[in-house]
Amino acid sequence: MSETLHRPAAEDAGPKLPDDPHGKRAQIIAAATGLFLAGGFAATSMDAVARASNVSKATLYAYFASKEVLFGEIVGQTCRAKWDLDEPMPADATPHARTHLTLIGNRLLRFFLRPETLAAFRSVITESPRSPELGRSFYQAGPQGGMEWMAGIFARLRDAGELAVPDPLAAADQFGAMLRGALFLRAIIGQETITDAEIEAAVTRTVETILRAYAPG
Amino acid sequence: MSETLHRPAAEDAGPKLPDDPHGKRAQIIAAATGLFLAGGFAATSMDAVARASNVSKATLYAYFASKEVLFGEIVGQTCRAKWDLDEPMPADATPHARTHLTLIGNRLLRFFLRPETLAAFRSVITESPRSPELGRSFYQAGPQGGMEWMAGIFARLRDAGELAVPDPLAAADQFGAMLRGALFLRAIIGQETITDAEIEAAVTRTVETILRAYAPG
DNA sequence: GTCTATAAAGGGATAGAC
DNA sequence: GTCTATCCCTTTATAGAC
Numbered sequence: 077m078s079e080t081l082h083r084p085a086a087e088d089a090g091p092k093l094p095d096d097p098h099g100k101r102a103q104i105i106a107a108a109t110g111l112f113l114a115g116g117f118a119a120t121s122m123d124a125v126a127r128a129s130n131v132s133k134a135t136l137y138a139y140f141a142s143k144e145v146l147f148g149e150i151v152g153q154t155c156r157a158k159w160d161l162d163e164p165m166p167a168d169a170t171p172h173a174r175t176h177l178t179l180i181g182n183r184l185l186r187f188f189l190r191p192e193t194l195a196a197f198r199s200v201i202t203e204s205p206r207s208p209e210l211g212r213s214f215y216q217a218g219p220q221g222g223m224e225w226m227a228g229i230f231a232r233l234r235d236a237g238e239l240a241v242p243d244p245l246a247a248a249d250q251f252g253a254m255l256r257g258a259l260f261l262r263a264i265i266g267q268e269t270i271t272d273a274e275i276e277a278a279v280t281r282t283v284e285t286i287l288r289a290y291a292p293g
Numbered sequence: 294m295s296e297t298l299h300r301p302a303a304e305d306a307g308p309k310l311p312d313d314p315h316g317k318r319a320q321i322i323a324a325a326t327g328l329f330l331a332g333g334f335a336a337t338s339m340d341a342v343a344r345a346s347n348v349s350k351a352t353l354y355a356y357f358a359s360k361e362v363l364f365g366e367i368v369g370q371t372c373r374a375k376w377d378l379d380e381p382m383p384a385d386a387t388p389h390a391r392t393h394l395t396l397i398g399n400r401l402l403r404f405f406l407r408p409e410t411l412a413a414f415r416s417v418i419t420e421s422p423r424s425p426e427l428g429r430s431f432y433q434a435g436p437q438g439g440m441e442w443m444a445g446i447f448a449r450l451r452d453a454g455e456l457a458v459p460d461p462l463a464a465a466d467q468f469g470a471m472l473r474g475a476l477f478l479r480a481i482i483g484q485e486t487i488t489d490a491e492i493e494a495a496v497t498r499t500v501e502t503i504l505r506a507y508a509p510g
Numbered sequence: 511g512t513c514t515a516t517a518a519a520g521g522g523a524t525a526g527a528c
Numbered sequence: 529g530t531c532t533a534t535c536c537c538t539t540t541a542t543a544g545a546c
Contacts, residue, residue, distance in 0.1 A: 100511090116419065118335030121539060132513050137541065202333065202419040204482050211483040219478050246498050253474040257466045261436050265421050266428040281463050289506040317529085338521055349531050354523065517542075524535075 113195035181279040330412035
């Protein structure tokens with residue numbers, strides 16, 4: 077799986093940039109990402125990838141040795157790009173726990189329910205039995221990383237005396253889990269549209285439950 | 294999807310029992326269930342199903358009109374069989390909320406983490422984009438049904454004055470979601486072994502959080 | 511490096527004998 | 529109803545020209 081991180085033709089001779097964002101390689105990945113995440117691994121043919129990339133199949137195979145390699149590349153990249161979009165978070169002093177958690181909860185749940193996020197989850201869940209390392213690396217980069225970040229928030233709220241949280245990591249898990257709840261299940265199982273009102277309600281319920289459960293004193 | 298509930302050859306002429314548990318039909322389903330749930334829909338060939346069932350492909354197609362029909366049958370059956378195993382539940386008067394919820398939580402989480410349950414979830418998540426009805430029927434028979442059942446428990450605990458639960462369905466969702474949490478994610482994404490200690494800890498944390506959040510008075 | 515054309519294999523589904 | 533043998537299509541992957 078680690079060889080999927082290298083281009084097959086970049087052994088030692090190429091003057092070509094390895095990360096050229098406008099090269100054929102990037103062009104292929106961009107097109108393939110949409111197809112794989114929308115249709116899954118099995119239902120997406122290399123023919124379709126070639127057509128969508130405006131490249132012939134021979135060129136496609138010149139860049140990626142096999143369908144598996146291409147898929148691994150895409151999942152890895154989707155994984156890494158994930159949290160960049162959630163960076164602008166209030167990282168400093170916390171005003172009120174309720175305000176803070178509601179803001180974070182909203183962003184987090186909306187991120188969970190984004191089509192790309194759902195598609196990435198779906199892909200990883202589908203393929204992980206056949207490639208366990210993919211599952212593990214995704215879990216660590218995604219859910220695990222997010223949980224640790226959230227645990228930091230709870231630790232700060234505890235230090236500020238706003239919440240009595242004995243185990244920040246456990247609280248972070250509970251917060252994320254309640255946030256997802258039935259909404260996430262419905263979204264990843266069916267293709268139902270989730271309304272804004274449902275999201276707001278889920279966030280509010282989650283925050284209130286956490287506040288009551290971890291109220292100080 | 295409803296025609297998948299009937300055998301193609303049992304229109305009106307057959308002396309054969311429709312539910313014969315030893316017939317070829319049951320034999321096929323038994324073998325196919327293992328293959329589909331282990332390998333997923335796309336990776337499981339009808340050849341493999343025929344081999345594993347000790348039946349020819351022609352016979353296989355005499356019983357099931359297509360691969361999709363067979364798969365739908367299996368998911369439906371797995372769904373329905375689900376709750377039978379959890380029937381022996383304390384349905385009467387509730388002693389202590391903590392004891393009761395801990396007992397239920399333990400059974401529920403162990404059920405979630407069973408290989409067959411995980412495989413069923415995985416299959417439905419994978420295939421639902423291509424067959425939405427499958428996803429919807431699974432959700433209603435599985436998670437939705439379980440949530441409503443759990444809401445009944447919370448309603449009884451409220452009526453008994455043990456908990457102050459304004460919205461039993463929401464509490465049931467939170468209970469189930471926290472129960473699953475990171476453990477379920479790890480299990481369905483990777484093939485990690487989850488220890489008994491982790492299960493116990495998750496159940497305890499969930500129950501304590503619910504008890505604190507919904508404490509009366 | 512990139513294309514067109516094709517090889518090679520596998521899988522879903524069926525025809526026809528018994 | 530059940531089997532053997534086969535059709536036909538899709539898909540992965542490559543050969544050879546430019």
